Amino acid sequence: MKIKELKAGQGKVDVEGVIKSMGEVRIINKYGKDLKLCNAVVGDDSGEISLTLWNDDTDKVKQGNKVKITNGYVSEFNGKLQLTSGKFGKLEVVDAEAEAAM
Numbered sequence: 001m002k003i004k005e006l007k008a009g010q011g012k013v014d015v016e017g018v019i020k021s022m023g024e025v026r027i028i029n030k031y032g033k034d035l036k037l038c039n040a041v042v043g044d045d046s047g048e049i050s051l052t053l054w055n056d057d058t059d060k061v062k063q064g065n066k067v068k069i070t071n072g073y074v075s076e077f078n079g080k081l082q083l084t085s086g087k088f089g090k091l092e093v094v095d096a097e098a099e100a101a102m
Contacts, residue, residue, distance in 0.1 A: 004046035006083065008076035013083065016068045016094065017042040019051070025058045042067065042083065049074075052084040057091045066095035 001015050020041040027034050038058040042051040051069075053061065061067055071089035075082050085091040 002046040003042070003044050003049050006049060006074045006081060008074055008081055010074040011071075013072040013074055013089075014068075014070050015042075015044070015072065015083070016066065017044040017048075019061050019063050019065050019067060020048060022053075022061070022063050042069075050077075050080055050082045052082050053091070054084070057085060060091065061093055062096075064097065065093045068092050068094045 001013060003015060003017060006013060006015070020043045022040040023038055025036055025038045028037050029035070036055050036058045038053040040051040040053055040061070041048050043049070069083065069085050069089060069091050071085075072083055072091075073086040073089065075084070
């Protein structure tokens with residue numbers, strides 16, 4: 001699936017892209033637990049989308065990595081689409097040096 005095809009509320013999303021940028025990792029308290037959160041931007045040849053990284057995923061990826069999100073979820077926040085691997089999805093680095101090849 002291509003990034004430009006994603007729509008808010010869509011689940012079971014499988015998509016690959018390169019991490020274009022990453023924000024600061026911050027700690028938020030949700031449901032009485034401290035969680036790590038980082039907002040990134042992931043893109044492919046069709047476009048870009050905000051990618052919300054949670055907990056261990058914040059340490060897993062770096063700018064320039066090619067990642068694959070399996071069973072992801074698309075939501076909308078402040079009028080912008082956001083992609084996350086969510087509770088049931090998975091994020092994996094498929095190429096640590098993808099940006100150098102692009």
